Amino acid sequence: MNKPKKPSPQIKRNEGRHQDKNERIKNFDEVALGFNLEEALIESSRCLNCKTRPCEKACPVNIKVPDFITHLYNEDIQSAVLKIYETSLFPAICGRVCPQENYCEAACVLKDRFGSVSIGRLERFVSDHARKNNMLKLPECEKENGFKVACVGSGPASLSVAAELRKKGYDITVFEALHEFGGVLRYGIPPFRLPREVVNFEIENLKKMGVKFIKNILIGKSVSLDDLRQDFDAVFVGSGAGLPSPLGVKGEDLIGVYSSNEFLTRVNLMKGYKFPDYDTPIYVGKRVVVVGGGNTAMDSARCAKRLGPENVTVLYRRTKAEMPARAEEVENAIEEGINFEFLTAPVELEGDENGRLKRVKCIRMELGEKDQSGRRKPVPIKGSEFYIDTDVIIAAIGQSPNPLIQQTTKIETNKWNCLVVNENGQTSIENVFAGGDVVRGGATVLLAMKDGKVAANAIDEYLKKKSEDRRQKTEGRKQKSDK
Secondary structure, X not given: OOOOOOOOOOOOOOOOOEOXXXXXXXXXXXXXXXXXXXXXXXXXXXOOOOOOOHHHHHOOOXXXXXXXXXXXXXXXXXXXXXXXXXXXXXXXHHHHHOOHHHOHHHHOOOOOOOOOOOHHHHHHHHHHHXXXXXXXXXXXXOOOOOOEEXXXXXXXXXXXXXXXXXXXXXXXXXXXXXXXXXOHHHHOOXXXXXXXXXXXXXXXXXXXXXXXXXXXXXXXXXXXXXXXXXXXXXXXXXXXXXXXXXXXXXXXXXXXXXXXXXXXXXXXXXXXXHOXXXXXXXXXXXXXXXXXXXXXXXXXXXXXXXXXXXXXXXXXXXXXXXXXXXXXXXXXXXXXXXEEEEOEEEEEXXXXXXXXXXXXXXXXXXXXXXXXXOOEEEEEOOOOOEEEEOOEEEEOOOEEOOOHHHHHOOOOEOOOOOEOOOOOOEOOOOOEEEOOHHHHOOOOHHHHHHHHHHHHHHHHHHHHHHHHHHHHHHHHHHHHHHO
16 A cells, blocks of 8 residues: 555544444354554554654553554554653553543644543554564563562452562462452453453463462452461552442342443353353343443443343433543443433332342432532432332442452551552552552542552662662671771
């Protein structure tokens, strides 16, 4: 091809190809198909290679965006992916699930006039192409330094810590409570958004670097945090937020009521959609209601749609404009035929004589004054109650950390049971650090990875100082004995 001369910002932004909406609701294959080489080269030509690098500064993990895009434009894809690897070992994951529209692409100087460069799709293309063509070179790890670090959980925060510290020569062991690794990347995000081969590849790379993974170990139950502290020089807690928030309405004990955590785990981890090939069937009936407006709600609704009900309806108590879910995921859900009832909230669940959910009582809302989040608070409209017949309801209204560690260790938490950390990710226990959802109570994969990088640097500084203090004490004792 005759690729455009760089820079060519006037070329229309490429939003990428997608699997046909009528076909994708019948499978769990990836919806976004990604760029081919020609599309990637054309899109890369749009980058102005700004000297001020606003996109790079806006990235929580500071990927060198103009540099990797320039390598891509020059058709040196190996150099492009290695440039990303300088700051992030997980470009295939971030390229798919990071909300670039809030970070690098939001800062792109082309945004208002021509549309931002499709940075996320270019990152995904580079990483996928490099993986499929065996172009990746894992970073060399420094000489073993004798320190051992444990990572609790195998989600994005812990994986980030493991990658950063392993490169610095630390002995890393990752403990996972479930029977497969990846944390929320595995059980929370559907394969049509994040294919399992991508997650598997990234974890295998860490294993090749020497990171040890141990599954079926529930910290706080199988092994206490205090036990880990005896065996390891430092511990990072990245155990996520696996405790669902209830709807708080009458009837939540009925058959057919799921939390999003249970529903998505049954589908994504236990492969309930492949029954009877796998042993965990999942019931959706003919009519499904999902409560919530975030990415988890969209994932739940879109998973449910693929299980074959007659209809799926999302209830959200604010308007579409206030939804915290990625706009792309909302539009994908609408394309797939999912119904939305905005300014609506459930107030009661009703069942039949067998204890099965049969309908949900709802109330209409209106937006009042702004709350602490800066959004207008939804207020019930008196007398606006109505009913929706349903067989299943999925609550996707938030989650908090599992309290096991907090209950078995004296560690500071806030009122939501999240671990309290300082700016370096250090908890109230000197050699215990934390990040991701166990601290934030629910956030993005990218912010979890950022927390992991921050904590990894802090752990490195902490253990280096500890080593230096130990050396000085040893020298002091030696000097005294010599006298």
